[in-house]
Amino acid sequence: MQKTLLAALVAVSSLASAHELWVNAPDKIAADDILKAELAYGHDYPAAEPIDADRLHIFKPLQLIDSSGKAQDLQQKGENYQYEAKDKLVAGSYWISAVYQPTFWSKNKDGWKQQNLTEMADATTCQQAQMFGKKLLVVGDGAVDVAAISKPIGQNLEIVPLADPTQIKVEESFPLQIYYEGKPLAGATVTATADTFMSKDLESTHDHREPQAFSGKTDKDGKVNFIPLLEGLWKVKVTHKAPFDDQKVCMEYSNNATLVIPLGTKRAESHK
Numbered sequence: 001m002q003k004t005l006l007a008a009l010v011a012v013s014s015l016a017s018a019h020e021l022w023v024n025a026p027d028k029i030a031a032d033d034i035l036k037a038e039l040a041y042g043h044d045y046p047a048a049e050p051i052d053a054d055r056l057h058i059f060k061p062l063q064l065i066d067s068s069g070k071a072q073d074l075q076q077k078g079e080n081y082q083y084e085a086k087d088k089l090v091a092g093s094y095w096i097s098a099v100y101q102p103t104f105w106s107k108n109k110d111g112w113k114q115q116n117l118t119e120m121a122d123a124t125t126c127q128q129a130q131m132f133g134k135k136l137l138v139v140g141d142g143a144v145d146v147a148a149i150s151k152p153i154g155q156n157l158e159i160v161p162l163a164d165p166t167q168i169k170v171e172e173s174f175p176l177q178i179y180y181e182g183k184p185l186a187g188a189t190v191t192a193t194a195d196t197f198m199s200k201d202l203e204s205t206h207d208h209r210e211p212q213a214f215s216g217k218t219d220k221d222g223k224v225n226f227i228p229l230l231e232g233l234w235k236v237k238v239t240h241k242a243p244f245d246d247q248k249v250c251m252e253y254s255n256n257a258t259l260v261i262p263l264g265t266k267r268a269e270s271h272k
Contacts, residue, residue, distance in 0.1 A: 019041055019042055019043055020041070020042070020043065020045070020131065020235075020237070020256060020258060021039075021040070021041050021098050021100050021131035021132065021133045021256070021258060022040045022045065022046070022098070022133040022135075022235055022258040022260055023037060023038070023039065023040065023062070023096045023097070023098050023133045023134060023135035023258075023260055024037065024038035024040050024046060024048055024135075024260070025037035025038065025096050025135050025137055026137065027136075027137070027138065027166070027262050028137070028138040028139070029089075029137070029138075029139055030139075030140065031088065031089065031090070031091045031139055031140045032088055033088070034084060034085055034087075034088060035064070035074070035084065035085040035089060035096075035137065035139075036082070036083070036084050036085075037062055037074060037082075037083050037084075037096050037135075038081050038082055038083070039051075039059060039061075039062050039081045039082075039083060039098050039133075040081065040098075040133070041055075041059070041081065041100070041131075043208055043210070044205070044206070045193075045195065045198065045205075045210070045235055046195050046233055046235070046260075047270065048081050048082075049081070050079055050080055050081060051080050051081055054114075056080060058100055058101055058103050059098070059099065059100055059101070060073075060098075060099040060101060061073040061074060061075075061076060061083065062074040062083040062096060062097070062098055063096070063097045063099075064085065064089075064094050064095075064096055064097075064137075065094060065095040065096075065097055065153050066090075066092060066093075066094055067092055067093050067094075067145045067148035067149070068148075069153070071097075072086075074086075074096075089139045090139065091139050091140025091141070091142050092138075092139055092140070092142065092145065093136065093137075093138055093139075093144050093145040093148060093149055094136070094137040094138075094139065095134055095135070095136060095137070095149065095153050096134065096135045096136075096137055097132070097133070097134055097153060097155065098131075098132065098133035098134075099130075099131075099132055099133075099155070100129070100130060100131035100132070101130065102128050102129070102130050103128065103129050103130075104116040104119075104126065104127075104128050104129075104250060105126065105127055105128075105129055106119070106120040106123035106125065106126040106250075107123060107124055107125050107126075108120055108122045108123050108124060109122070116128075116249050116250045117248060117249055117250055117251075118248070118249055125251060126244075126249075126250040126251045126252075127241075127244075127250065127251060127252050127253070127254040128244060128250050128252070128253050128254065129254045129255075129256075130156055130157070130253070130254070130255045130256070131255070131256045131257070131258075132155040132156065132157055132158060132255075132256070132257040132258070133257070133258045133259075133260070134153070134155070134158070134159065134257075134258070134259050134260070135259070135260040136149060136161075136165050136166070136261075138166065143164075144164045144165075144166055146163065146164050149161060149164075149165075150162050150163075152179045152182065154182075155179075155257060156180070156181060156255055157178075157179070157180050157185075157238065157240050157255035157256065157257040158178070158179045158180075158257055159176055159177075159178060159190075159236055159238060159257050159258070159259040160176065160177045160178070160179060161174070161175070161176055161259070161261075162175035162176065162177055162223070163175055165261050168228065168261060168263050169263075170228055170229065170230060170231060170263065170264065171227065171228075171229060172227070173225035173226065173227050174225065174226045174227070174228070174261075175223060175224075175225055175226075176190065176223065176224050176225075176226050176236065176259075177218075177221070177222050177223045177224075178190065178218050178222045178223075178224070178238050178257075179222060180240050180255070183222075184218075184221050184222025184223070185218060185222045185238075185240060186218055186219065186220045186221070186222055187217060187218060188217065188218045188222070188224075188238050188240060189215065189216075189217055189238070189239075190214075190215070190216050190217070190218065190224050190226070190236060190237070190238045191212045191214060191215050191236075191237050191238075192212065192213060192214040192215075192226060192228070192234055192235065192236040192237065193210060193211060193212045193213050193214070193234070193235055193237075194213060194228070194230065194231075194232030194233060194234045194235070194263070195232050195233045195267060195268040196230055196231060196232030196233075196266055196267065196268045197211060197213040197230060197232060198210060198211055198268065199268035199269070213228070213229060213230070214226060214227060214228065214229075214236075228261075228263055230263075230266075231263050231264030231265065231266035232263060232264070232266055232267065232268065233260065233262050233263075233267055233268075234260065234261045234262070234263055235258050235259075235260055235261075236258065236259045236260075236261060237256065237257070237258050238256075238257050239254070239255065239256045239257075240254075240255045241253065241254050241255070
């Protein structure tokens with residue numbers, strides 16, 4: 001039984017590491033510009049790619065959330081991962097939010113399918129996966145509303161900055177807080193990498209072994225200090241797993257969340 005459970009957890013981990021969700025979007029736009037953003041799902045950060053047709057139904061449209069908490073869906077336009085705002089935006093601070101809705105994945109000798117244990121009787125593993133992505137957008141020339149962006153927006157697993165992300169600096173700590181189901185998550189491992197760091201080991205990146213440039217663990221209040229060591233487009237990530245409520249239906253919940261934070265002006269060349 002223990003060997004079977006261990007094998008199942010390893011298999012689930014391999015599925016979770018295969019794809020991640022994040023948001024590609026400008027750091028700042030003028031008030032008379034139309035926002036364009038990408039719902040990025042894949043394993044070749046930061047490059048976005050078309051989403052497979054059999055998975056499109058899993059994703060909610062990208063959402064734009066203003067400092068008051070009001071949300072609006074962006075409209076899909078162009079490739080199936082590309083979105084635009086319907087109108088020009090009022091100056092201020094916004095979150096762009098991506099959501100991969102709860103989805104069962106089970107595996108048997110024929111591979112992974114979107115099924116639970118009641119639908120795949122010979123499954124060796126099962127998870128209900130959810131993913132979340134966030135990126136800050138500043139519209140206009142005003143200051144970032146730190147009080148507003150330091151609050152959760154309601155993602156099931158969420159990375160919340162406790163300071164202004166536009167002021168982050170190399171080799172200086174930047175405070176983050178992790179929430180799970182609306183409460184601070186203690187003891188969570190938070191990792192991060194940047195495009196400029198990954199470019200130093202593209203072989204690992206393309207082999208689903210994305211090199212990480214930071215690792216830390218949250219304290220009792222779910223807080224951790226992120227310390228970036230170089231300029232680049234950073235992706236902070238946290239994963240949390242828990243036993244599924246009904247073990248006859250599935251084995252575990254698997255949640256993954258990312259937060260994209262730009263730092264400085266250096267960016268890696270495209271490696272697609």
